[in-house]
Amino acid sequence: MGLIEDLCSIYGPAGREHVVRERIEKELKGICPEIHTDRLGNLIAHQPPASGKKNAEKIMLCAHMDEIGLIVTYIDKKGYLRFTSVGGVFPELALNQRVVFENGTVGIIGIEPKKDESKSKAGPKLDKMYIDIGAQDQKSAEKIVRLGDVAAFSQHAVWISKTRLSTKALDDRIGCYCLIETAKRAKKANNDIYFVFSVQEEVGLRGARTSAFAVAPQYALAVDVTDTGDTPEAHRMEVSLGKGVAIKVKDSAFLTNPHVKDKLVEYAKSMHIPYQLEVLEHGTTDAAVIQLVKEGVMSGVLSIPTRYIHSTNELCDLNDVEGAISLLEHVCKTGLS
Amino acid sequence: MLKELCELQGVSGDEGSVRDYLRSKIAKYAAEIIEDPYGNLIARKGKSQKPRIMLAAHMDEVGLMITGIEKKGLLKFQAIGIMPNVLLAKRVIIGKERVCGVIGHKPIHLAKDDELKQVPETKNLFIDVGASSREEAAKMIKVGDYATFDTEFRENGDLVCGKAFDNRIGCYILLQLIQKTDMPLCYAFTVQEEVGLRGAKIAAYRVKPDIALAIDTTSSGEWPTEKDIAQYPVIGKGPAITIADRSVVCDQKLVGILKETARYEKIPFQMKRPMVGGTDAGTMHLVGEGVRSAVIATPARYIHSPMAIASKKDIAAAIRLVECGIRKIMEKGELWA
Numbered sequence: 001m002g003l004i005e006d007l008c009s010i011y012g013p014a015g016r017e018h019v020v021r022e023r024i025e026k027e028l029k030g031i032c033p034e035i036h037t038d039r040l041g042n043l044i045a046h047q048p049p050a051s052g053k054k055n056a057e058k059i060m061l062c063a064h065m066d067e068i069g070l071i072v073t074y075i076d077k078k079g080y081l082r083f084t085s086v087g088g089v090f091p092e093l094a095l096n097q098r099v100v101f102e103n104g105t106v107g108i109i110g111i112e113p114k115k116d117e118s119k120s121k122a123g124p125k126l127d128k129m130y131i132d133i134g135a136q137d138q139k140s141a142e143k144i145v146r147l148g149d150v151a152a153f154s155q156h157a158v159w160i161s162k163t164r165l166s167t168k169a170l171d172d173r174i175g176c177y178c179l180i181e182t183a184k185r186a187k188k189a190n191n192d193i194y195f196v197f198s199v200q201e202e203v204g205l206r207g208a209r210t211s212a213f214a215v216a217p218q219y220a221l222a223v224d225v226t227d228t229g230d231t232p233e234a235h236r237m238e239v240s241l242g243k244g245v246a247i248k249v250k251d252s253a254f255l256t257n258p259h260v261k262d263k264l265v266e267y268a269k270s271m272h273i274p275y276q277l278e279v280l281e282h283g284t285t286d287a288a289v290i291q292l293v294k295e296g297v298m299s300g301v302l303s304i305p306t307r308y309i310h311s312t313n314e315l316c317d318l319n320d321v322e323g324a325i326s327l328l329e330h331v332c333k334t335g336l337s
Numbered sequence: 338m339l340k341e342l343c344e345l346q347g348v349s350g351d352e353g354s355v356r357d358y359l360r361s362k363i364a365k366y367a368a369e370i371i372e373d374p375y376g377n378l379i380a381r382k383g384k385s386q387k388p389r390i391m392l393a394a395h396m397d398e399v400g401l402m403i404t405g406i407e408k409k410g411l412l413k414f415q416a417i418g419i420m421p422n423v424l425l426a427k428r429v430i431i432g433k434e435r436v437c438g439v440i441g442h443k444p445i446h447l448a449k450d451d452e453l454k455q456v457p458e459t460k461n462l463f464i465d466v467g468a469s470s471r472e473e474a475a476k477m478i479k480v481g482d483y484a485t486f487d488t489e490f491r492e493n494g495d496l497v498c499g500k501a502f503d504n505r506i507g508c509y510i511l512l513q514l515i516q517k518t519d520m521p522l523c524y525a526f527t528v529q530e531e532v533g534l535r536g537a538k539i540a541a542y543r544v545k546p547d548i549a550l551a552i553d554t555t556s557s558g559e560w561p562t563e564k565d566i567a568q569y570p571v572i573g574k575g576p577a578i579t580i581a582d583r584s585v586v587c588d589q590k591l592v593g594i595l596k597e598t599a600r601y602e603k604i605p606f607q608m609k610r611p612m613v614g615g616t617d618a619g620t621m622h623l624v625g626e627g628v629r630s631a632v633i634a635t636p637a638r639y640i641h642s643p644m645a646i647a648s649k650k651d652i653a654a655a656i657r658l659v660e661c662g663i664r665k666i667m668e669k670g671e672l673w674a
Contacts, residue, residue: 015586
């Protein structure tokens with residue numbers, strides 16, 4: 001299994017990122033000289049500039065480790081688990097999916113049958129759903145799963161074409177992959193680079209805030225997924241799968257620093273990296289809080305165009321990913337000033 | 338002391354009387370007391386040591402603010418954190434002069450059929466202070482005056498009944514700890530929790546703790562349900578420990594230590610319902626480079642209303658859990674390095 005498939009398959013809902021963190025740490029050992037985990041669980045890997053380099057820019061690259069998940073709120077007498085969401089779970093996409101707990105327990109999401117047919121227009125709701133872990137009763141269920149345990153969706157990665165990968169948790173393990181690859185390729189760059197793998201993005205951009213406070217960078221780039229507008233009857237959006245890395249202009253909580261945006265466009269052009277400009281109407285990412293830390297951080301976002309976000313079959317194109325890595329590598333070498 | 342605390346008027350932004358009361362009660366016991374510019378009362382007991390631990394309980398309660406006086410002398414108001422269905426026909430106390438008023442409603446005799454089935458919106462409610470004109474009302478009331486429910490504190494066996502349990506119970510717990518234990522801690526009595534966890538953020542920035550515990554209340558869910566889905570926590574079964582709520586994913590090590598301590602010391606405890614509500618921990622854990630945070634909450638029925646019910650045994654157990662938990666946290670100093 002390749003690194004992307006491996007990263008995406010790992011269990012890591014918001015607040016429970018430790019397995020992802022250990023995997024990334026293993027990958028970066030020997031590449032980044034300083035690696036540490038902070039109090040909230042962010043992994044911060046530091047690559048100082050090549051020795052003797054003056055005027056190095058302090059740049060933070062950030063991708064979040066967490067994925068959406070479910071948390072157990074009650075175990076009923078028959079051993080079914082009631083739950084609620086951790087992060088933005090679409091009820092209609094959760095239904096009948098397979099989930100897995102940290103200890104490996106697997107469950108299937110079921111739903112109560114509709115009693116009142118007149119109300120059948122409303123979509124399914126999480127509070128009508130349950131997780132079936134094959135337990136016979138409450139007691140046997142409580143031996144393997146406890147109240148407050150967190151489950152992640154379960155799905156194998158599949159390449160549906162030569163370049164297109166479908167799996168869960170591309171949001172944002174694909175960003176983590178971009179950072180890892182950049183770290184490997186941009187060793188001994190001219191700048192002072194912090195690779196931050198953040199926690200709890202899906203529940204409110206939490207880890208990015210504290211890690212940015214600690215790093216206090218001059219520039220920051222978040223790497224995350226973004227929607228596309230290229231599927232049948234899609235919401236109008238000028239981003240397509242496979243047409244290049246997306247350079248964000250704005251989303252619902254973030255305006256890209258114009259200097260950073262212009263630099264990224266300039267680099268993409270000069271390196272002949274295909275790119276698209278992105279305006280995302282709904283949703284945001286870690287950069288929205290990073291830019292507001294301390295005296296402010298000039299920030300931007302590179303997005304990987306992704307279809308079916310927050311489903312178990314997110315879909316991205318490797319060419320876009322490669323473009324993002326090349327651009328990030330160039331930023332590490334050249335800086336953003 | 339709990340009776341005195343609960344009968345004080347202290348809506349978010351107007352915590353002065355609670356602060357003055359608390360300051361008088363802790364003056365003898367604290368090494369240092371600070372009232373910060375935002376209104377938080379921060380007391381340090383003992384010498385500063387590692388790990389630095391901060392306890393936070395918010396002084397403010399939910400309540401009303403007068404927004405206008407109508408021609409006929411009726412008062413318009415805004416309510417924060419209170420549903421309109423608990424406002425109707427309640428007696429309130431307004432402003433520093435403690436003017437008595439009643440939240441008016443249409444009696445059943447005059448209500449139209451459709452009005453009988455609906456709860457009016459808060460914006461359509463008014464407070465009647467018995468004034469017959471705007472001029473007469475303006476002599477007693479100013480726009481911007483705060484109002485609270487006029488509720489007397491009562492005891493009945495193990496149960497206590499009153500207003501503002503959220504979070505004078507937390508303040509009471511901190512008072513007991515500062516008066517009766519010698520633990521070197523920072524005690525923060527915070528402002529404006531009910532309007533966005535505001536005071537705690539600033540208090541935590543000043544204290545710079547390694548560990549923060551929010552001591553609060555949580556709504557108990559004891560009403561009949563048809564389904565096999567129990568409502569919890571309930572009063573009488575001990576304080577609730579939070580795994581995650583809408584504002585924070587609690588530090589797993591801290592949660593583990595608190596549960597372990599409760600079991601070892603035979604202190605009853607229960608788990609809080611995941612992913613509902615929020616407390617001061619929500620802002621404290623994101624301060625600076627991040628703060629390991631947890632929440633201990635006393636369950637109370639009918640909070641955010643004129644009348645709540647809690648158990649004295651639960652409050653006593655919460656005090657023991659906080660004390661024993663902190664001693665255990667201090668013992669395991671190496672965990673927090």
